[in-house]
Amino acid sequence: MTISSRTSDRVTVLTIDRPDRRNALNLDALDELDEAVEAAIAVSRAIVVTGEGGHFCAGADLTELEDVGFTDRLAEVLDRLSQAPITTVAAISGLCMGLGMQLAVGCDLRVVTDDARFAVPVARLGLMVDHWTLERVTRFWGEGAARHMVLTGAVLTADDAWRLGFAQVRGDLDAALELAASAADLAPMTQAGSKLGFDAHGGNHTEVARYEAAFAEAWSSDDLTEGRSAFRERRTPQFQGR
Numbered sequence: 001m002t003i004s005s006r007t008s009d010r011v012t013v014l015t016i017d018r019p020d021r022r023n024a025l026n027l028d029a030l031d032e033l034d035e036a037v038e039a040a041i042a043v044s045r046a047i048v049v050t051g052e053g054g055h056f057c058a059g060a061d062l063t064e065l066e067d068v069g070f071t072d073r074l075a076e077v078l079d080r081l082s083q084a085p086i087t088t089v090a091a092i093s094g095l096c097m098g099l100g101m102q103l104a105v106g107c108d109l110r111v112v113t114d115d116a117r118f119a120v121p122v123a124r125l126g127l128m129v130d131h132w133t134l135e136r137v138t139r140f141w142g143e144g145a146a147r148h149m150v151l152t153g154a155v156l157t158a159d160d161a162w163r164l165g166f167a168q169v170r171g172d173l174d175a176a177l178e179l180a181a182s183a184a185d186l187a188p189m190t191q192a193g194s195k196l197g198f199d200a201h202g203g204n205h206t207e208v209a210r211y212e213a214a215f216a217e218a219w220s221s222d223d224l225t226e227g228r229s230a231f232r233e234r235r236t237p238q239f240q241g242r
Contacts, residue, residue, distance in 0.1 A: 003032040010184040012040035019053030024061040034077045046180035050091035059098030081106040085192035087183035091176035092116045105136035111176040112167040116158040120149040187223045188241040
């Protein structure tokens with residue numbers, strides 16, 4: 001198995017385990033990752049994505065990349081990851097390049113070690129990434145840094161990621177697990193609905209309507225009643241997601 005999964009205290013850790021390829025992913029690994037994310041959503045309230053052997057993900061395995069069919073499958077995997085109704089955290093060390101960057105921007109939050117390096121080296125290979133990737137890289141890095149990486153092949157550092165707001169925490173997998181656990185304790189309907197809002201484009205009435213429906217549902221939920229009761233009683237709320 002290329003993707004290992006373990007769940008504890010409502011947090012699932014998905015680990016890419018191809019250290020001989022610096023965790024570059026092929027088509028089979030994409031299929032495994034997609035299945036693992038789907039399974040994690042069913043049993044968890046947060047997901048941490050990380051890599052084995054000192055690297056997050058060096059990109060697509062170019063020794064097996066043959067045609068645009070790979071990118072079509074990748075888009076499906078990234079769509080499931082980014083639209084997961086629970087909080088997702090990328091725990092990044094070492095190389096986070098190409099497809100690795102796509103996984104990182106598919107997550108909600110990012111924790112980086114000091115040795116992390118980031119790139120979107122498509123211009124070095126004659127490739128292009130889809131518009132979703134350009135949009136997410138621009139949103140999370142800022143347009144200047146996004147253009148720098150895409151157009152010049154620049155490699156950015158953990159200091160850059162921290163300075164530009166791409167990383168929310170500096171630390172290792174334990175720090176990522178702590179961040180995920182803090183999210184897992186909170187109101188799941190609020191988190192799922194808020195994610196819809198973050199990704200809704202103002203001119204897309206369907207996306208905005210989904211957010212408005214989630215907004216109304218949260219305001220009439222048992223979780224809101226529980227949250228208010230816990231606040232008055234000065235105790236930790238126990239949210240059930242309903």
